[in-house]
Amino acid sequence: MTFRHFSDPITLHPSFSLPSRAILSPLEGIMNRDFFFDAACSLGLLDSWMPPFLGVSRGAVPATGKLKKRFAHFLDSALPLTVQLLGNDADSLAETAHRLAECGVRSVNLNFACPSGTVVRSGSGGALLRDVRHTAEIAAVLCSRVPQLCVSVKLRSGFSCAEETGELIRRLCGAGVSWILFHFRTVSENYAFVGRDEAFRRIGVAVQAAGAVPVFGNGDIRTPEDAGRMRDASGCAGVAVGRGFLKNPFLLREIRGACPDEDARRLFLEALFRRAASGPGRRKHDFYLECVRMACGADSAEFQEALRRK
Numbered sequence: 001m002t003f004r005h006f007s008d009p010i011t012l013h014p015s016f017s018l019p020s021r022a023i024l025s026p027l028e029g030i031m032n033r034d035f036f037f038d039a040a041c042s043l044g045l046l047d048s049w050m051p052p053f054l055g056v057s058r059g060a061v062p063a064t065g066k067l068k069k070r071f072a073h074f075l076d077s078a079l080p081l082t083v084q085l086l087g088n089d090a091d092s093l094a095e096t097a098h099r100l101a102e103c104g105v106r107s108v109n110l111n112f113a114c115p116s117g118t119v120v121r122s123g124s125g126g127a128l129l130r131d132v133r134h135t136a137e138i139a140a141v142l143c144s145r146v147p148q149l150c151v152s153v154k155l156r157s158g159f160s161c162a163e164e165t166g167e168l169i170r171r172l173c174g175a176g177v178s179w180i181l182f183h184f185r186t187v188s189e190n191y192a193f194v195g196r197d198e199a200f201r202r203i204g205v206a207v208q209a210a211g212a213v214p215v216f217g218n219g220d221i222r223t224p225e226d227a228g229r230m231r232d233a234s235g236c237a238g239v240a241v242g243r244g245f246l247k248n249p250f251l252l253r254e255i256r257g258a259c260p261d262e263d264a265r266r267l268f269l270e271a272l273f274r275r276a277a278s279g280p281g282r283r284k285h286d287f288y289l290e291c292v293r294m295a296c297g298a299d300s301a302e303f304q305e306a307l308r309r310k
């Protein structure tokens with residue numbers, strides 16, 4: 001049944017709930033920066049965490065101490081935390097999840113979505129959608145070895161064809177995953193344009209195939225109205241916002257029903273622009289410049305100004 005308010009909480013596992021149905025989709029290179037973490041906490045930009053993926057290679061399981069250090073500030077913030085794992089070796093992923101549980105983590109997410117060439121060539125992320133059986137096996141191993149954890153997956157609609165969605169989702173639900181974060185594009189489509197009706201249709205197919213397993217829709221949400229339309233058209237249980245958060249860091253709050261706060265938004269973006277204009281190291285500078293491009297668009301006066309000052 002479609003929920004009424006994005007501010008409604010949702011229980012995803014006996015040990016894990018989210019306070020609302022509007023979450024930040026993981027953004028590698030962004031939420032792991034102090035600037036965004038501090039802003040997110042001080043301005044209440046979000047009410048749960050799913051930081052960018054932790055890569056886990058075969059036989060290279062991170063030590064518990066290292067995991068504790070990496071996620072301490074998220075755990076200390078007291079907001080529910082989901083740790084996303086990226087890898088293709090079920091045993092190493094399960095052992096990492098086990099160690100995360102020892103650190104106090106209650107929820108892990110398996111990345112079966114990343115379209116980056118490097119990740120796909122390594123056989124992880126979106127590459128796993130080429131072999132649905134193997135993908136479901138990895139999920140099943142995690143669900144059975146760490147039943148105390150809420151195990152979810154981040155998916156695209158298929159590797160090269162969105163018609164793969166139904167089979168993929170049925171197998172993953174059969175493996176026991178607790179919920180699904182679903183980006184409507186295929187891996188091959190990367191970030192290519194997909195019309196809104198087709199996007200919602202794909203999410204609707206995922207929702208139908210998942211049955212009682214909650215699906216959070218993801219992709220191209222820029223406004224609270226976009227989130228409402230996605231929910232109404234697809235029946236998804238919640239939404240995840242990625243790039244739209246950079247354009248409007250208050251978007252999740254607004255989706256949850258808070259009034260737009262133009263002053264706070266301006267202050268946040270100004271702080272970001274200052275970083276873009278005066279980042280101490282070249283790599284850092286380029287990173288903030290990229291943020292301004294994503295937040296305001298390549299044609300925007302803000303981006304052109306940041307470029308000029310480079």
Ligand SMILES: Cc1cc2nc3c(=O)[nH]c(=O)nc-3n(C[C@H](O)[C@H](O)[C@H](O)COP(=O)(O)O)c2cc1C
Binds near residue numbers: 029113
């Ligand atoms: C800079 C950047 C970094 C990303 N990092 C991750 C990641 O670590 N894990 C992941 O599952 N998705 C990652 N994504 C994908 C987003 O979470 C999201 O699924 C995708 O951008 C579509 O949603 P959007 O249209 O709201 O941005 C990343 C996307 C961007 C633009």
